[in-house]
Amino acid sequence: MRPLVSLRGVSKRFGSGAPVLNAVDLDVFEGETLTLLGPSGCGKSTALRLLAGLAQPNSGVISWADPAKQRRLGFVFQEPTLLPWRDVFSNVYLPLQLKGVARREAAPLVEEALDLVGLPSFGRALPRELSGGMKMRCAIARAFVTHPALLLMDEPFAALDEVTRFKLNDDLLALKSRLGTTIVFVTHSVAESVFISTRILALASRGGRIVDEIDIDPALRRDYEFRHGPAFSDLSRRASQALLRAMGEDE
Numbered sequence: 001m002r003p004l005v006s007l008r009g010v011s012k013r014f015g016s017g018a019p020v021l022n023a024v025d026l027d028v029f030e031g032e033t034l035t036l037l038g039p040s041g042c043g044k045s046t047a048l049r050l051l052a053g054l055a056q057p058n059s060g061v062i063s064w065a066d067p068a069k070q071r072r073l074g075f076v077f078q079e080p081t082l083l084p085w086r087d088v089f090s091n092v093y094l095p096l097q098l099k100g101v102a103r104r105e106a107a108p109l110v111e112e113a114l115d116l117v118g119l120p121s122f123g124r125a126l127p128r129e130l131s132g133g134m135k136m137r138c139a140i141a142r143a144f145v146t147h148p149a150l151l152l153m154d155e156p157f158a159a160l161d162e163v164t165r166f167k168l169n170d171d172l173l174a175l176k177s178r179l180g181t182t183i184v185f186v187t188h189s190v191a192e193s194v195f196i197s198t199r200i201l202a203l204a205s206r207g208g209r210i211v212d213e214i215d216i217d218p219a220l221r222r223d224y225e226f227r228h229g230p231a232f233s234d235l236s237r238r239a240s241q242a243l244l245r246a247m248g249e250d251e
């Protein structure tokens with residue numbers, strides 16, 4: 001598999017504190033769903049921001065196999081961050097509008113994205129009329145509308161109830177299987193990481209060192225049977241152990 005983007009010896013510190021990430025090596029491969037799992041404050045969001053180009057490393061190199069893909073990014077945060085005065089259609093249209101695409105030209109793409117997230121008839125609704133899960137679907141549609149080469153998701157479902165979260169996990173997998181987008185996902189949830197990922201990296205509590213890597217067969221069917229079956233239990237146990245090790249590790 002070819003890396004889409006690679007971090008080599010990447011360090012990031014804020015002010016005069018200890019580095020949040022210290023000489024981290026990490027590859028993101030085309031087509032994978034990679035989850036960064038680790039204790040609070042270990043630098044997961046910082047790694048995402050570096051991948052997005054929203055922050056620069058103090059040292060080390062971030063290289064893209066195809067620099068054109070570096071500009072094709074989607075980002076979904078824990079908060080849906082919708083503009084309250086714009087309806088769902090206009091919120092999803094925003095990234096295309098910022099690229100200078102006319103509303104009429106964008107309409108089929110916006111409608112496709114709303115369809116993909118199960119909100120086909122909600123274009124005229126305002127964010128305040130939506131449930132938490134629907135707001136997040138709208139944020140995901142906004143991220144997908146540009147057909148990103150890399151989708152970065154920072155604990156997108158952490159604030160949702162468990163049933164909604166499971167449903168959105170299913171929907172994300174369905175979207176992924178249709179579009180094949182490469183995803184880097186940050187979560188605190190072992191179960192979520194096992195359910196959606198093809199690879200999990202556990203990051204140490206200081207310095208962001210990768211303490212463990214768990215590969216999950218992309219061909220596994222991620223359905224109810226999987227969630228309640230022995231393979232899921234086994235992988236969850238391994239991911240929990242990796243997280244415990246990550247929590248006990250200083251750099």
Ligand SMILES: Nc1ncnc2c1ncn2[C@@H]1O[C@H](COP(=O)(O)OP(=O)(O)OP(=O)(O)O)[C@@H](O)[C@H]1O
Pocket residue numbers: 014020038039040041042043044045046047
């Ligand atoms: N812009 C910033 N300025 C100063 N310190 C920062 C900044 N961004 C992050 N940090 C610090 O860097 C460390 C890592 O933060 P980061 O958000 O990357 O961790 P995280 O693993 O995503 O944590 P969580 O799981 O709690 O979201 C934290 O101690 C945080 O306070």
